[in-house]
Amino acid sequence: MLQADPLRERIVSLFEGMSPQLRQAARYIIEHPQEVALVSMRELARNAGVQPSTMTRLAKFLGLAGYDDIRAHHAEAIRFRVDGFAARAMQNDDSEQDMAAAQLSRRMLQGLAAQIARLTEPASLERLASAADRLAQARRIYVLGLRSCHSVAWHFHYVMTLLGEKTVHLDGPADTVGDGLIRAGAEDVLLAISINPYALHSLELAQLAREKGLGVIAITDSEVSPLVGIADLAILCSTESQSFFHTLAPALAISEVLCGLLANKDRTAALAALQRADRHLLSLNTYATAIPRRRI
Amino acid sequence: MLQADPLRERIVSLFEGMSPQLRQAARYIIEHPQEVALVSMRELARNAGVQPSTMTRLAKFLGLAGYDDIRAHHAEAIRFRVDGFAARAMQNDDSEQDMAAAQLSRRMLQGLAAQIARLTEPASLERLASAADRLAQARRIYVLGLRSCHSVAWHFHYVMTLLGEKTVHLDGPADTVGDGLIRAGAEDVLLAISINPYALHSLELAQLAREKGLGVIAITDSEVSPLVGIADLAILCSTESQSFFHTLAPALAISEVLCGLLANKDRTAALAALQRADRHLLSLNTYATAIPRRRI
DNA sequence: TATCATATAAAACAAATGTTGCATTCTTTC
DNA sequence: GAAAGAATGCAACATTTGTTTTATATGATA
Numbered sequence: 094m095l096q097a098d099p100l101r102e103r104i105v106s107l108f109e110g111m112s113p114q115l116r117q118a119a120r121y122i123i124e125h126p127q128e129v130a131l132v133s134m135r136e137l138a139r140n141a142g143v144q145p146s147t148m149t150r151l152a153k154f155l156g157l158a159g160y161d162d163i164r165a166h167h168a169e170a171i172r173f174r175v176d177g178f179a180a181r182a183m184q185n186d187d188s189e190q191d192m193a194a195a196q197l198s199r200r201m202l203q204g205l206a207a208q209i210a211r212l213t214e215p216a217s218l219e220r221l222a223s224a225a226d227r228l229a230q231a232r233r234i235y236v237l238g239l240r241s242c243h244s245v246a247w248h249f250h251y252v253m254t255l256l257g258e259k260t261v262h263l264d265g266p267a268d269t270v271g272d273g274l275i276r277a278g279a280e281d282v283l284l285a286i287s288i289n290p291y292a293l294h295s296l297e298l299a300q301l302a303r304e305k306g307l308g309v310i311a312i313t314d315s316e317v318s319p320l321v322g323i324a325d326l327a328i329l330c331s332t333e334s335q336s337f338f339h340t341l342a343p344a345l346a347i348s349e350v351l352c353g354l355l356a357n358k359d360r361t362a363a364l365a366a367l368q369r370a371d372r373h374l375l376s377l378n379t380y381a382t383a384i385p386r387r388r389i
Numbered sequence: 390m391l392q393a394d395p396l397r398e399r400i401v402s403l404f405e406g407m408s409p410q411l412r413q414a415a416r417y418i419i420e421h422p423q424e425v426a427l428v429s430m431r432e433l434a435r436n437a438g439v440q441p442s443t444m445t446r447l448a449k450f451l452g453l454a455g456y457d458d459i460r461a462h463h464a465e466a467i468r469f470r471v472d473g474f475a476a477r478a479m480q481n482d483d484s485e486q487d488m489a490a491a492q493l494s495r496r497m498l499q500g501l502a503a504q505i506a507r508l509t510e511p512a513s514l515e516r517l518a519s520a521a522d523r524l525a526q527a528r529r530i531y532v533l534g535l536r537s538c539h540s541v542a543w544h545f546h547y548v549m550t551l552l553g554e555k556t557v558h559l560d561g562p563a564d565t566v567g568d569g570l571i572r573a574g575a576e577d578v579l580l581a582i583s584i585n586p587y588a589l590h591s592l593e594l595a596q597l598a599r600e601k602g603l604g605v606i607a608i609t610d611s612e613v614s615p616l617v618g619i620a621d622l623a624i625l626c627s628t629e630s631q632s633f634f635h636t637l638a639p640a641l642a643i644s645e646v647l648c649g650l651l652a653n654k655d656r657t658a659a660l661a662a663l664q665r666a667d668r669h670l671l672s673l674n675t676y677a678t679a680i681p682r683r684r685i
Numbered sequence: 686t687a688t689c690a691t692a693t694a695a696a697a698c699a700a701a702t703g704t705t706g707c708a709t710t711c712t713t714t715c
Numbered sequence: 716g717a718a719a720g721a722a723t724g725c726a727a728c729a730t731t732t733g734t735t736t737t738a739t740a741t742g743a744t745a
Contacts, residue, residue, distance in 0.1 A: 194518035222490035244540035336649030353632030380586035
């Protein structure tokens with residue numbers, strides 16, 4: 094990534110002139126350089142979601158004789174990098190002293206990675222699985238996350254809307270946050286996300302939900318979180334970070350895993366739902382397929 | 390190479406019991422491990438001075454099903470070395486058909502952890518540092534993230550509001566998303582977050598900001614993202630996950646690091662601001678200090 | 686030396702790879 | 716709205732791949 098890579102640069106510079114399929118292939122190659130050298134072209138094409146011929150066409154488009162040139166180039170890059178990696182690592186340690194920012198960044202990122210990795214402990218995995226089961230059975234899933242946890246709640250809700258109509262995001266202006274629960278009942282589940290310091294309103298709503306007979310699943314940060322007492326099941330995530338602020342990355346990771354597990358319950362249905370969402374958004378022209386040109 | 394390599398050890402330990410030809414093949418493999426993954430078996434055999442069949446025989450001799458097992462092992466080793474402890478994460482699908490929940494969860498989480506860990510590469514750290522500098526200098530920071538990226542944008546904005554009044558979150562109902570930019574100018578910076586598929590509106594607004602003279606910093610997912618062409622500086626994050634959906638955890642981690650770096654520019658000021666925010670929220674009774682009791 | 690078992694080379698084989706040409710679909714342009 | 720052009724999917728193609736089979740060579744044992 095550091096050293097000059099002429100082919101990579103060529104791909105990037107010609108990217109704008111490529112057709113959609115070529116772009117998809119090119120993008121995958123740029124983002125998975127080592128895979129190019131390690132798997133066959135057909136498999137690469139499959140992983141990139143394009144036809145095998147597209148890879149050949151991409152090679153020709155780049156002015157190469159064929160796909161083998163692309164592979165050869167990436168293989169060479171790997172051979173070249175064999176001891177380059179260690180060298181780079183050393184070079185870090187040197188320049189680290191006068192780069193306070195880099196040092197802090199590294200510590201924060203390594204901390205986050207470690208915290209997420211720690212979620213793979215068997216106890217966590219079990220809770221994730223039961224939570225997913227519970228959510229899958231529910232008629233409706235109400236999602237609640239206020240203040241800092243809004244991001245997690247919203248992301249969960251957003252992803253789930255791609256799958257269907259099952260979730261209701263408890264949010265709104267003018268103190269209407271809780272209104273969504275009006276028609277909630279015992280067949281439903283509340284997914285409540287809250288970390289220290291715990292927003293009072295979240296706890297009140299969770300308590301209300303409990304009283305209305307809803308199942309309550311919590312994503313929170315401690316065994317002694319007030320949510321644990323309210324919820325049927327609590328998934329714990331660390332929020333500590335090497336900076337002033339709490340981190341929500343592990344909580345977000347958990348919510349993404351829950352989405353993944355739910356989608357995995359019925360893969361074909363999930364796939365169909367995603368395709369439908371795709372078509373809908375496509376017809377609305379929501380996403381850019383080419384370089385953007387401002388509407389005037 | 391640093392870590393234990395069971396296959397390599399097996400080859401060494403069985404070396405004495407091999408015939409001359411098998412030894413020659415085994416020796417070449419041990420001494421050129423990366424070649425095994427990068428060239429075909431026939432070419433490897435040629436380079437080793439051995440018949441192709443000898444390679445197959447060696448694989449069987451080692452108790453494997455065939456030569457492909459040897460290659461797969463060495464390919465994995467390369468992936469492992471390149472990606473740090475990403476290793477297992479990126480190897481794709483095949484038989485996750487009816488994967489147990491725990492297994493899928495673990496793979497997703499390990500993948501996320503690996504992707505965040507990969508952000509500690511020097512190139513990323515440098516970009517993070519410059520982005521933080523640029524943001525620190527700006528008079529105002531406009532934060533833009535639509536659809537799936539809303540969570541990241543909002544989280545950045547929320548954390549920054551704890552520090553002061555510097556950020557403006559570009560969001561709103563009734564198509565008022567861009568209104569915040571009305572008074573934006575050359576002294577300001579836009580922090581734009583967008584991943585594939587790129588929301589058209591995000592690109593248009595980023596373009597508009599650029600035309601208005603704002604600096605543009607992007608958090609996006611690829612060197613060929615349309616945002617790269619618009620932004621002065623792009624921080625790249627992977628979004629691939631072991632499930633149907635893209636992940637935003639790395640993007641969120643990046644935004645948290647940026648917040649941390651910004652706060653770190655003036656630690657005492659940051660501390661003071663946080664305390665003020667604390668007092669304010671305390672006086673509003675925003676957070677629970679004890680087990681919640683519903684208001685009646 | 687004759688005989689046997691093993692090791693190696695050579696060739697045959699099915700499966701896969703990368704490539705190419707053709708038919709179809711989607712855009713663009715008049 | 717029709718026609719030209721580009722982009723794309725599909726299937727056939729010749730190669731190449733890893734494996735297996737067969738034949739030859741080697742070396743030990745009696």
